[in-house]
Amino acid sequence: MAGRGTPATAMLDRLGMRYSVHSYAHDPRHGSYGLEASAALGVAPERVFKTLVADVDGRLTVGVVPVTSQLDLKALAAAADGKRAGLADVAAAERATGYVAGGISPLGQRRRLPVVIDASALGFATIFCSGGRRGLEIEIAPADLIRAAGATVAAISRPPAGQA
Secondary structure, rough: OOOOHHHHHHHHHOOOOOOEEOOOOOOOOOOOOOHHHHHHHOOOOHHEEEEEEEEEEEEEEEEEEOOOOOOOOOHHHHHHHOOEEOOOOOHHHHHHOOOOOOOOOOOOOOOOOOEEEEEEHOOOOOEEOOOOOEEEOOOOOOOOHHHHHOEEEEOOEEEEOOOO
């Protein structure tokens, strides 16, 4: 996309939401998009949220969790009124959202998917999420993100494997 605009920022503009855009030079060799964003922008990683697409009982559903955590698939399934969840195939996630992996935003998706945002987001005045491409983050109040995405809020994150 030319310039800074993405379907996510266009959606926020249409809704009249307040947000800021932060960009950085994405390094394709970096192992974690979210931790890269945290370091590049000088933001605590707990405030940077990653967008993961899961398959909940055959329905694609978006989970938004801190980059320092893992998506709790059982909790996501429960929050989405489902029984079982697994991470979606990358190609299916990209097709449904219109974004590439590492740049999937919970906003402005090609096909509007149900969104569940981790409850920890409510502990911050603003959080960061993907703006719709690698190297582009949106800073937004959690309540505004929830409203714009039509999201549900639930405890859907857990510490990474091996951490308590």
